[in-house]
Amino acid sequence: MLSTDFDAIVIGAGFAGATAARDLAQGGYSVLLLEARDRLGGRVYYGTFAETGLPVDFGGTWVSSTLNHFVGREIERYGVGYDESPPIQTYGSLFGGHRFESSVPIHPEELQSFERTALHVLTAASRFDPTLPIETQNYRDLDIPWSEFLAQADPEPATRDLFDSWVLLEGGCPTSEISALAGIWTIVQHGNSLINFVLAADKKIGGGPLALLDPMVGHPGIDVRLETPVVRVHQEADAVTVATAENQLITARGVVVAVPVNCWDDIEFAPALNEDKRRGCALRPGTTGVKAFALVENAPPYFAGMSAGPIHRVSTEAEYEGASLVAFFTRTDLLDVNDRDAVQRALEVMMPGCTVIKCEGHDWTTDPYSDGSYATIPVGIVQHLAGMRAPEQRLAFATADIARGKTFWIDGAIESGSAAAAILQRVLERSALISQ
Incomplete structure (x- = not known):
């Protein structure tokens, strides 16, 4: 058998990549997990709000305790439970x-x-x-x-x-x-329920998403390297060479590509990806949707509201020093979520008389490692999904963007990561038998 640095390399440490790495390590394989950012999570981004110390999720938050079966599996596995948002009044x-x-x-x-x-x-x-x-x-x-x-x-x-x-x-x-x-x-x-569509995402991962991500990537057999962007993936008959932005070359018997679809064309693949992947990537499933937060005075108590825009939903997440921390959803092409005056005008329509003290959000569209926020289904992409999910020789693909179930949810990312790990494990097992 050809000597390689690792059995498997996983590119991307969001929930899809973390799940794939954990599953492969559990199978006894040595795994290198490469992440371009200086943190875990990918488009799930757990931080603090505007120097208040209040914990917030700038990407990926709510889950369903009844419908998100893959999230539920991990919550049970690691015993982290659920947190809840305050009840709406x-x-x-x-x-x-x-x-x-x-x-x-x-x-x-x-x-x-x-x-x-x-x-x-x-x-x-x-x-x-x-x-x-x-x-x-x-x-x-x-x-x-x-x-x-x-x-x-x-x-x-x-x-x-x-x-x-x-x-x-x-x-x-x-x-x-x-x-x-x-x-x-x-x-x-x-x-098949409009009520569930609106109300089922009723909880959060207990302690925040890192409560699941940390033990996932902490599994024995996983080497985690942050701030390591990948620029090239070159397949040969019995190995794959991954090149980083620092021109480090690392070899493995197989690779899981676990970055958003919008970032596939930022990596040079040799041989080139199949036509479905190229066409699906060109359709740009990553969106301009964004979730942001504002600290608001004179807000109605424990408030929730929806509209067709520019803010699509707003809800109270916490109280802080006599003000309300609210989460709101919009699109970056409609509203600059870090412009206090613009956010004031938009939120005042939803909550008349309110005053925005601070606001903060992450613009995923300008983030080079996501190039868009959570994915949607643009017209024409479904015909390419099977080919977008399909492995290519020693490559498997994992991202919520191509999940079989809950696309763009944490649940979809975990499902996709497990599926990719299972695919790559079969590739590795088959190649091991051939080399004997």
């Missing part, structure tokens, strides 16, 4: 020019419109089996812009804004660019 959603200060933001004059639109969406979702990959099912007539799909139900203005706000929150880009499959598949993965 006040509401202020804006749809169709109306303000709704209740937990059910449906305009009384649009009940039939809501019913008609909900039936339209749920009927489309009922066509899918959540246990099968979406690309193996009858999806093509639904691979159209969400805006076009929703127009088929002829919703009234407030109803349209309500359904758009859900998809804008999940999709992170204009509804003319999001495939209807993005919203539909999310509903499928939430038990």
Whole structure:
């Protein structure tokens, strides 16, 4: 057998890469985990807010204790439990020019419109089996812009804004660019339920995401190297050579590529990746969606609200020295989340009379190691998903962007990481048998 530096190299230490590295190490393989950033987590980013010491997740936060089975598996494995956001007491959603200060933001004059639109969406979702990959099912007539799909139900203005706000929150880009499959598949993965779609992500990982990531990458057999970007992956018949930005060459019997799809074309692959991967990468599934935080005075107590924009959702996360720390979702093409005046104008529409003291968020679109935030399903990408997931000789691929289940969720990242590790383990086992 050819001598290599490691059995496996995993590129990227987000949840997908950490899971793949842990699973391979558990299988008895020596693993090198390379991460370009100076921290673990990838697009899951746990930090503190604006010099207050308040812990916040600038990327990746809420999970479902009932529907996120892969997250649940890891929480049980490491015994970290769940944390919860404070219960909501006040509401202020804006749809169709109306303000709704209740937990059910449906305009009384649009009940039939809501019913008609909900039936339209749920009927489309009922066509899918959540246990099968979406690309193996009858999806093509639904691979159209969400805006076009929703127009088929002829919703009234407030109803349209309500359904758009859900998809804008999940999709992170204009509804003319999001495939209807993005919203539909999310509903499928939430038990074909609009209620679950909104309410199921009710908890956080106990102690923050590092409570899972640290023990994952701390498994014996894993060598972790931060601040080590990879620029080239060269496959030969029985080994793979990985080149770092510092021109260090490292060899392994196999590699898991666990970086976002938008970053695949930042790495030189030899031989080149297959056509599905190249075309899927060109469709740019990483979005401009962003979650940010603001410390706000005169906010309604324990508030939650939604709208079609520029802020798609806002909710109270904590109280601090007489002010409220709120999390809000928007898009970086709509709002600079680090501009206090701009955030003040946007939040004041949701919470009249409030005053923004500080605000902070991470612009994932300018982050070179993500080149976009959480992924969505753009029109046309589903036909490439099988090829995007497919291994290539000694390479396997892991990212929530191509998960079979909950795309763009932590759950999808863990699922994808385990799948990639299993694929690479079969490659390594087969090559070991051949070399004997």
